[in-house]
Amino acid sequence: MNESKACPWPVSVAVRRRGTTVVVVAGVVAALSSACSSGGRPEGAIPPGEPPIVSGPVSAEEEATAALLLARAREAQTTRDYASAREAAQRVVEVYPRAPASSLALRILAESLFHLGAHQEAAATAERYAALFQPADSRAATGRLLAGRGYAAAGDSARALLTLVELPAAAPRPEREQTLELVRELAHRLDAAALERVASALPADRPAAAPVLAEYAVALHFRGETEAARSYAQRVLALEPPERDRRIAEALLEGRIEEVLGAAPLVAALVPQSGAAYLTQFASQVEEGLRLAVSGYRAERRSPLDLQVHHDPANPPAAAALVEALERSGAVALIGPLLVPSLEAAAQARRGVLPIVSPTARTRPQGVEGVYVLMAPDPTAARTIAEYARRAGVDAAAVMYPTTAQARFEAAAFMEAFRAADGRVVLEVPYDSATTTFEALLARVARARPDALFLPLGERDIPIVAPQIAYYGLDTLGIAILGTVAWTDDATLRRVGARSTNGVLAATPLAADSSNPAYLSFLRAYERTYRKTLRSLLPAYGYDAMGLVVGALRDGARTPAEVRRALDATRDFPGATGAISVEGGRIVRRHVIVRLEDGRPVPIQVTRR
Numbered sequence: 061m062n063e064s065k066a067c068p069w070p071v072s073v074a075v076r077r078r079g080t081t082v083v084v085v086a087g088v089v090a091a092l093s094s095a096c097s098s099g100g101r102p103e104g105a106i107p108p109g110e111p112p113i114v115s116g117p118v119s120a121e122e123e124a125t126a127a128l129l130l131a132r133a134r135e136a137q138t139t140r141d142y143a144s145a146r147e148a149a150q151r152v153v154e155v156y157p158r159a160p161a162s163s164l165a166l167r168i169l170a171e172s173l174f175h176l177g178a179h180q181e182a183a184a185t186a187e188r189y190a191a192l193f194q195p196a197d198s199r200a201a202t203g204r205l206l207a208g209r210g211y212a213a214a215g216d217s218a219r220a221l222l223t224l225v226e227l228p229a230a231a232p233r234p235e236r237e238q239t240l241e242l243v244r245e246l247a248h249r250l251d252a253a254a255l256e257r258v259a260s261a262l263p264a265d266r267p268a269a270a271p272v273l274a275e276y277a278v279a280l281h282f283r284g285e286t287e288a289a290r291s292y293a294q295r296v297l298a299l300e301p302p303e304r305d306r307r308i309a310e311a312l313l314e315g316r317i318e319e320v321l322g323a324a325p326l327v328a329a330l331v332p333q334s335g336a337a338y339l340t341q342f343a344s345q346v347e348e349g350l351r352l353a354v355s356g357y358r359a360e361r362r363s364p365l366d367l368q369v370h371h372d373p374a375n376p377p378a379a380a381a382l383v384e385a386l387e388r389s390g391a392v393a394l395i396g397p398l399l400v401p402s403l404e405a406a407a408q409a410r411r412g413v414l415p416i417v418s419p420t421a422r423t424r425p426q427g428v429e430g431v432y433v434l435m436a437p438d439p440t441a442a443r444t445i446a447e448y449a450r451r452a453g454v455d456a457a458a459v460m461y462p463t464t465a466q467a468r469f470e471a472a473a474f475m476e477a478f479r480a481a482d483g484r485v486v487l488e489v490p491y492d493s494a495t496t497t498f499e500a501l502l503a504r505v506a507r508a509r510p511d512a513l514f515l516p517l518g519e520r521d522i523p524i525v526a527p528q529i530a531y532y533g534l535d536t537l538g539i540a541i542l543g544t545v546a547w548t549d550d551a552t553l554r555r556v557g558a559r560s561t562n563g564v565l566a567a568t569p570l571a572a573d574s575s576n577p578a579y580l581s582f583l584r585a586y587e588r589t590y591r592k593t594l595r596s597l598l599p600a601y602g603y604d605a606m607g608l609v610v611g612a613l614r615d616g617a618r619t620p621a622e623v624r625r626a627l628d629a630t631r632d633f634p635g636a637t638g639a640i641s642v643e644g645g646r647i648v649r650r651h652v653i654v655r656l657e658d659g660r661p662v663p664i665q666v667t668r669r
Contacts, residue, residue, distance in 0.1 A: 110164050111192055114157040126152050126159035133168045146172035163192050167199075170206055174213070183210025187223065195228045201235035208242060217246045218258050225268040236268070240302055244271035252279055252360050259292070270301030274308045275362060281317055282358040324364035325613055327354075327606070328386050330396035330406070332374035339374060342598060343398060346419050349602025349636075350395060352582075352589055357610040365610065374398070376405030383409040383416075392623050393417065393609045395602075400425075407431045415624045419605040420598070423465055424646065430624050432608065434601050434637065434647050437466045438569075441544040442473035442516060444651040445567040449512050449542060450481040457542075458487035458510040460501060462521055467493075470516035470544055486510050496524055502532045505539070512540040519552045526560040540565060548654060548661040551596075558659040568661060569638025569649035570597075582636035600636040607635060 112118070133148035145168055152165035166189045173182035183206075190203025204227055211220035224246075227239045247255065259276035262269040277292035289312055296309035311320040318324060329350050331343045347369060354367045368391075372378040379402035386394055387410065394416045397403045403421045407428045410416075417432045424436040449457065457478055461467040468490070475485050487508040489501055505513055513534070517525055522543075529535060540563075546552060547566040570576055582603055586594050594600075611633060612626030633640040638649035654661035 110160055112158045112160055113153065113162040113166060113188075113192065116158045118156070118158040118160075122156050123159045123161070126156035126161040126165070129156075130161040130165050130168075133165060133172075137168055137172060140175075142172040142175040146176060163189065166192075167203065167206075170203070170210070174206065174210055179210045179214035180216075181210075183207045183214065183220075183223070186210060195226075196230035198232040198235060201227055201231040201239070205235055205239055205242070208239070208246075212242070212246055217250055218254050221246050221250075221258050221272055222261060225262055225266045225272065227266070227268045229267050239268055240271060243268055244275075244304075247272045247275040248362070250275075252283075255279055264295070265299075267299050267301065270296050270299045270305040273299075274301070274305040277312055278308065278317065278321070278362040279359060281312055282362060318364045321362075321364055324366040325618055326366045326368065326386075326389065326391045327393050327395065327609055328368045328370060328382070328391045329606075330370050330372060330379060330382055330394065330398075330402070332398065333371040342420070343374075345596055345598035346396075346398060346602035346605075348586070348590060349419070349599035349604075350606045352585055352599070353603045353606035353610060355589070356585065357614070363613075365613065367606075374402060376401050379403070379406040380409035382406070383414065384411070387412050387414055392613070392618065392620050395419065395605050395609065397421070403431070403433070412620060413624055414620045415609075415627055417605045417608055417627075419601040429645055430627075432627055432642065432645070432647055434605055434640075436647060437469040438646075438648050439469070439473035440648045441567040441569075441651050442470040442514075443477040444653065445514070445542050445544065445565065446474045446477035446483070447481060448565070448567070448653050449540070450478065450483050454483065454511040454540065456484045456486045456508075456510045457512045457514055458489065458505050458508050458539075459485060459514045459516075460489040460491065460505060461514075461516050462493035462495070462518075463490050464493050464518070466518065467516045471514070474514050474516065474542075493521075498525060498528045499532055502528065502534050506532075506534060506537060509537070510539060512542050514542045515547075516544050517546060519546050519549055522546060522552050523555045526556050526564075530560060535563075542566070545569065545651075547656065553656070553659045558656075561656040561659070564656040565664075566654055566656065566661065567651040568654055569651050570636075576634075576636070576638065578634035578639075579636045597637065604633075604635040604637050604640065608633060608640065 129148045129152045133145045133152070136142070136144035136148060149165040149169040149172060152159065152161050153169055156162055166185060170182050170185035170189055173185060186203045186207035190200045190207065193200035193203075204223060208220045208224035211217070211223060221243060224239050224243050227236065247258075250258065255272070255276050259272055262272060273292050273296045277289045277296065280289035280292060293309040293312040296305055301309065307320050308317070311317045329347070331347045331350070333340050333343055350367070350369070354365055357363070357365055370382055372382060374397070379397045383394065383406045391414065394406065394414060396418055397406055398418065398420045400421045400423055403416070403418050404425045406416055407425045413430055415430045415432065417434070419434050421433045422435055424433040425431055459471050459475060461471040471488070475488070478485060487505060487510065489504060491501055515525065529541065543564055543566040545566065545568045547561070547564055548568040553561060570579055579600070582600055583594055586599060608627060608630060609623060611630070612623045615626055617623045617626045628642055628645065630640060630642040632650065638651075641648050641650075652663050655664050
């Protein structure tokens, strides 16, 4: 190795072997000499104190070649050619680990891998780089910070945190500040269970752990575990934490955490508890779901949320007056009203853009925006069963439906989708919703000889119609019976009996085998919180209505306009009542196909041709 006396750092000279003769690359020598004479750091020079990856002897030729490769890697990194930078740096690391260039090449390799999206590999490489130095060395801190970013980008926030908090108190200030900022961001991103695991595994003496411990203390506070929250707050203060974490810990100990975390967004709910007994029971179940979603948000996001439940009478004037008051008080959303007349009055009474989410109204008011109705007719059910029928070889279909708004809507959606898939609708049979005897209507269907009969019936109609299908012999003609979600309702199936429903194919957003993880999570939380069996889906509708709003808040919305924009952008929200999206202001869900067998819906495999 040649060293220029004019340079304060070692300069490795590139060489090539030609036969038995070592030839110095003149261009590299000139470049290095020029840089030294001008006082600058030459490309390929190794900063002082860079240890090789592996200790041991290294030849001048190996050292010079490694330096040339390092220069190539650094130049490629400067021009953002990360693939070339990785290739050159990796060759130094693998072929010349004893050369002084190898440690710097290891860092360039980690950085290039990160930019190329190989985040897990980048993190492991950065940890390897950090291990070459003493913990307080700025290069160790740089490596640890890069490793943390790599694990975070790979989706492993817990491992990222456990890596980052190892940063010692003696680390340089810039690295400490960047690490603390990233630790705080990752800790806030973790769900409650993961945060608990990380907080339990943290070393007790690392200042960088303070944001994690503070975050967990807040989570414990919102879960109602006050003493545990105070214990963790005291651990935070023992670390001489950054200012924000110190204020949080002190506020927890002094009982004023909401003051530090900022003003809680206000969400109001209109849940009437007067009038008919069925309505008060109905409203009470919806309220259970609302409160469960709010408590989950507070514990999960470690953020305050002000829920105001109004038990006003179920009448339109009360709903309109409430909306006017809420707009003055700065509410960001209204959950409810539960019934259509009150919902329409509330929507018309708005002077601003207050979003309204009704868990249970059966129709969506026409001519208004920013009103979201979870039980309104959903065209995707009818479309899904129509498309499935065509894929299954159904060429001709009949449609029979009561003249209710929902049934007409679903019938129209089915026929449109079926025809769009080149199917034929051979018969359309609307009937008065008060009809109880279907002999003549079913005879018309039998004469049309369709491959399938679509029956978009509600919970009240199915127990009347289903037994008559077999009674009048329609089941002997090989006609498939198609339906939507009401056919899968547990209470309805218990009333009808398996003999009258076996073989029915239906589209539903929530299979009764509870294949929806969000539903299972809701069910466990409901039964744990209220210590009773869930007997109706009404709490789930309340839970999802509030869940949509708190999802907007979770994403940063803090005004009615921001909440509305977030709601309109909802795609596949994991709701207890199914995967929810908003299309054109309408709540829609992704549906699955089930076959009714022995009184229960069984999901069937859908294949596309």
